[in-house]
Amino acid sequence: MWGGRFSGGPADALARLSVSVQFDWRLAPYDIAGSRAHARVLAAAGLLDPDELGQMLAALDDLEAACASGEFRPTIDDEDVHTALERGLLERLGTLGGKLRAGRSRNDQVATDLRLYLRDHARGLAVALVELADALTEQAALNVNTAAPGMTHLQHAQPVTFGHWLLAHVQPLLRDLERLRDWDSRAAISPLGSGALAGSSLPLDPAAVAKELGFTAPAPNSMDAVADRDFVAEFLFVTALIGVHLSRLGEEVVLWTSTEFGWVELDDAFATGSSIMPQKKNADIAELARGKSGRLIGGLVTVLTMLKGLPLTYDRDMQEDKEPAFDAIETLGLLLPALAGMISTMTVRVDRLAAATPVGFSLATEVADWLVRRGVPFREAHEITGQLVALCSVRGCELEDLTDDDLKTVSGHLDPSVRNVLTVESALASRTTPGSTGPGPVADQLATVQHKLDSWRQWAVEKVVPR
Incomplete structure (x- = not known):
């Protein structure tokens, strides 16, 4: 050529x-x-x-x-x-x-082709994200009332419902879907007609080309049109962040399925074994979700590094923009359906979760809040509750095992009625504010999430590129 x-x-x-x-x-x-x-x-x-x-x-x-x-x-x-x-x-x-x-060059051709390709395949990623979110939402619906030990620093913190926990993994997927649509609005600009860099002396109509190809407008500057790869870098940022979200979900599944936790059992079709240890059942899909996040992050770094020193307009370095983008689509195309299948078929061990929920003084904050409702400043309530926990630690018992005399010894603000808040059920039932972990707010969140996913389902199947 x-x-x-x-x-x-x-x-x-x-x-x-x-x-x-x-x-x-x-x-x-x-x-x-x-x-x-x-x-x-x-x-x-x-x-x-x-x-x-x-x-x-x-x-x-x-x-x-x-x-x-x-x-x-x-x-x-x-x-x-x-x-x-x-x-x-x-x-x-x-x-x-x-x-x-x-009237055209490979410079504006490839910029146009890659925009069309990524806009088209962004919808495919959206479909797969919705399927994973559906799987998490369906499991959450089964566990609206299932108690679980919520954690900070990987230490037992406060009781939550497992449905709330699962929906916490849906929220970043919804944001990922929003980012894809937001990215698409900026990527919907047609470079075709920009030529090599200076436009064309021929009486062409870039606006007509843009409309036919499903773009919202032609590029406003022919030099920027062929030099711009922001749309690739931004797409790779979105896929890298998706990878991070999938990695965090994968890490939790690895923990939940471990012998030490035992909260979840994976279906045989979505787990692997060991070539030497017959008893093993490994969460390989979850582990690969962690591992492949590095690959997705690496693609973003590759393109940003390639772009950072390029003069305008086109440079052959830009040949390196495609393989990371193609790889990101292929990686998520493999990973998302596997994760959706793993989540949708896993069995939640409600009994194990219930047994683990009150362990580690996870109801201590309930005592502090009980004191606050009685007019005790939270700073003082925190100190009193900490003394109760210290006493239990010395004796090797739980908060509910303390006697009435023990309560009085720690603080005159404490009396036997505090036992009313020392149950997992009461702790969960007291969480009634929007977005909190109580069964009521979780049911409301579930309905909102399902409605949002229905709207995303519609966007994900829209055709961008004319056939």
Whole structure:
């Protein structure tokens, strides 16, 4: 596509380094969609007559079908997806195929193709995120009243409901969905028509191209249009943060399924064993969620590092923007369905959770709050409750085991009625404020989450790229 200036072909070492068709071939459907739109604006500008336009569109349709079936494939001589597709068009149209190159460059083509590809696949990620959120929500609905020992610093802190805990993992997924849609609004700008960097002297219509390709507007600056890879970096930030959220969920599943916790039992179909220890049942999906987060974070760092020193406009460094983006989509495409299956089929051990909930003085804050309701300043209430815990630690007993005399000895503010708050049931029932862990607020949260997921389901299946 660029040989006219040169007296010979590239050295083998340069050709091997430059070739990208082995990974950018997946952009072919998007490049063909851009070519259709570009052919129409060429015709509108009088650069293709109606018959030529008809032949061009028919050839592009045929080429697209051949690509989809595998009949047409790139060869080792094709530098990139654009080179391969131009070859396919020339094979079908002869010299007429060469007219399509007028008024555009691989610089604005690839920027357009990658935006189309990522916008399309962002919807696929949204579908998978909704499926995982659905799995967590369904388990939460079964455990609205299931008591669990909430933790800070991985130490028992206060009783919570396990449904509340599971929904706490849904909330970041909802934010991830919001980020994808927010990202999409900024990515919906068409670079096509910017040419190599300066636009075109031909009377083309970038706005018409943008509309046909599902963009909201053409790029306002042709130099920025071909130099911008913010949309890739931002997409990779979103996928990296998704990876972090999945890693945190994975870590908790690893803990919950351990012998020490035993709160959850994984279905055999979503666990693995050991080649030497017959008794093992490993949460490999959860562990891979932790491990693959590093891969997703690494993709973001790769692109940011590549971009940080580039002068405007296009530089060949930008060839490195695609593989991290493709890898992020493929990684999450494997990981999200596996996690959804693992969560939806796991069995929650309600008995083990109930037994663990009051352990570790998790009801101590209930005593402090009881004192506050009786007019004791919280600072003093905290000290009194701490003395109760210290006494229990010395004796090796729980708060509810203390006698009436023990209570009086610690503080005159304490009397036997404090025992009314020393149950897990009363602790959970007292949490009635919005967003708290009581069964009522959790049921309300569950309904809100389900409504939000229904709206995201609709967005996730919207078609961005015309077919």
